[in-house]
Amino acid sequence: MSSALAALAEVLTVELKLNPRTTHSAATSVTSTMQLLIPATSWNWPTDTNGTSSGALYDFCSWMPESASAAQPFTPSTIRFSDGYQQFLNGLRIDGSITHALEKFSDDTYYTTVLYAESGQPRQPAWNISQFPQAWLADVSGDPSTGGTIHVTLPTAGEPGGPADTTCFGLVSPDGADRPAPLSAGPGQSVDIHADAWGQISVRPAGWYDGAFLALRSGGPFNPGITADQFFGPNGLLRNMLTGLCVALNPTVTASVTADFATRLRGAREAGSSLRVGGIRFDSFQVGTRVDPRNGTVQLTASPTSNSPHPVIVGAIVRRVGNRI
Numbered sequence: 001m002s003s004a005l006a007a008l009a010e011v012l013t014v015e016l017k018l019n020p021r022t023t024h025s026a027a028t029s030v031t032s033t034m035q036l037l038i039p040a041t042s043w044n045w046p047t048d049t050n051g052t053s054s055g056a057l058y059d060f061c062s063w064m065p066e067s068a069s070a071a072q073p074f075t076p077s078t079i080r081f082s083d084g085y086q087q088f089l090n091g092l093r094i095d096g097s098i099t100h101a102l103e104k105f106s107d108d109t110y111y112t113t114v115l116y117a118e119s120g121q122p123r124q125p126a127w128n129i130s131q132f133p134q135a136w137l138a139d140v141s142g143d144p145s146t147g148g149t150i151h152v153t154l155p156t157a158g159e160p161g162g163p164a165d166t167t168c169f170g171l172v173s174p175d176g177a178d179r180p181a182p183l184s185a186g187p188g189q190s191v192d193i194h195a196d197a198w199g200q201i202s203v204r205p206a207g208w209y210d211g212a213f214l215a216l217r218s219g220g221p222f223n224p225g226i227t228a229d230q231f232f233g234p235n236g237l238l239r240n241m242l243t244g245l246c247v248a249l250n251p252t253v254t255a256s257v258t259a260d261f262a263t264r265l266r267g268a269r270e271a272g273s274s275l276r277v278g279g280i281r282f283d284s285f286q287v288g289t290r291v292d293p294r295n296g297t298v299q300l301t302a303s304p305t306s307n308s309p310h311p312v313i314v315g316a317i318v319r320r321v322g323n324r325i
Contacts, residue, residue, distance in 0.1 A: 002159040004168035004183055008191065008278050009036050009070060011152045012246065012315060015198065032243055032319035035065075035074035038166060038279035039178070043247050043311040047132040052121075053112040061127035061203050065240040065318045073166065073279070074316040077240075082125035084237030085209060091226040092217055101213050110208040126206035129245070133311055140197035140249060141309075147249070149194040158185035169257075170276040171268055178276060181265055186258035188295030191277065195248035200317070202244050214238075214321070232321065244317030250310055253277045253285075256297040262287050265300075275302050279314060 013034040045057045063076035064084060089105060092098050104110070105125075112126035131139070140146040159167050159182040167180040168191070183189060219228055231238040255277070257265075266287050275285040282302035291298055304310055 002167050002182075003155045003157070004159055005036060005038075005073075005166060005278065006071060007154060008152045008168060008193075009034060009315070011150055012036075013070075015148075015150050032317050033068050033070045034246060034315050034317055035067075035070065035072060036279050036315050037313055038073040039172075039276060039281055040279035040312045040314045043133050043245070043313045045133060047134055048112070051113055052115050053124075053126060055114055055116040057129065058112070058114045058124060058127060060313075061129070061242055062124070063242075064238070065242055065316070068240045068318045068320050074318065079237055081205070081238070081241060082208065084231065085214070088214070088231050088238055091222050091230070093221045093223055097213065097217070101210055104210060105208045107208065110206040112206075125208045128204050128206055130202040136197075136199060136201070136247070137249070137309055137311065140199065143197070146197035146199065147195055148198060149192050150198075152191045152193070154183060154189040154191060156185060156187050156189070159183045168278065169261075169265070171265070171270070172274045172276055172281055173270055174272040179268070181261070181268065184258040184260040184264075186260070186296060188292070188297045189255075189257055191253060191255045193248070193251055193253055193278070193280075195251045197249040197311075199247045199249075200244055201247060203242050203317075238321050240318050241321045242316055243319050245313050246315035246317065247311050248280075248314050250304060251280050251312065251314070252304070253280070253282065253300070253302040255300040255302075256292070256295075257300055259291050259296055259298050262289075262298040262300065277302060280312060 046054050048054070048057070062080050062082060064079045064081045066072075066075040066077040086105060089098065089102050108123065110126055111123045113121045114124050115121055154168065167182045169181040169183065170178045171181055172178050218232060220226075222228070230236060233239065274281045274283045276282075283305045285300065285302035288299040288301075
């Protein structure tokens with residue numbers, strides 16, 4: 001992740017952690033790593049009802065995060081957190097406390113029917129969130145105290161321009177291909193991201209998971225051949241856990257970029273392409289031509305094309321698990 005993206009993530013973390021506006025969502029505070037979501041995704045999950053959960057909620061929350069590093073964007077691994085937890089329980093030497101934990105894990109009360117349009121409706125270990133989009137939108141609607149602008153000063157050194165580099169800006173073609181647009185070197189560059197509301201939404205496993213028990217038994221004793229490193233090491237099955245979402249309502253962007261970058265962006269723009277800033281995609285964006293004589297920058301603006309309320313997940317809160325907390 002480039003230094004410009006790292007600067008954006010750092011400022012967003014501080015905003016969500018320290019600004020009392022974001023506590024309106026009744027979510028947990030940011031005490032763990034905040035990772036940018038690239039690309040950001042619409043937060044349009046339906047509200048859970050009658051013991052069911054949407055496939056969108058379950059798939060977002062249940063995969064163990066690949067990393068807990070602030071230098072990396074949020075990336076799910078190929079391991080369900082509940083599968084890793086079950087293997088942890090099965091790997092412990094049996095005693096009364098293990099038996100109780102296994103009973104809780106198997107209790108269907110803590111499971112949900114996951115609704116997938118393209119398949120059946122399997123029962124899976126449930127995940128809970130502090131608010132669903134509909135309730136959050138009702139809470140923040142008409143309350144200007146929940147909104148605000150985050151200002152990010154971009155590094156003067158620019159960004160590397162290799163095809164594998166994740167840059168602060170990118171052009172997304174109509175077929176979804178993301179082409180990095182590395183910043184040019186120059187002073188005075190910045191990004192202002194405004195949202196009508198910012199919020200944190202806590203994420204937690206249902207009663208099948210016992211965090212206190214895991215912390216107590218993270219060092220074993222384990223069955224022969226099993227080690228703590230298999231669960232909590234660098235490639236462990238339980239090394240990280242998703243604990244929250246960072247959401248923004250109707251985000252817009254105003255940026256100051258070098259004239260060279262503006263020229264390259266205009267030249268690379270295709271018909272129907274959208275602009276990515278951080279992880280947020282904008283179908284409507286304008287690149288100015290007037291150069292600020294003070295620092296040689298040009299203004300860039302981007303906004304949603306729809307007037308309908310549009311909450312997006314811009315980041316995820318991840319923490320390390322077990323004996324490495």
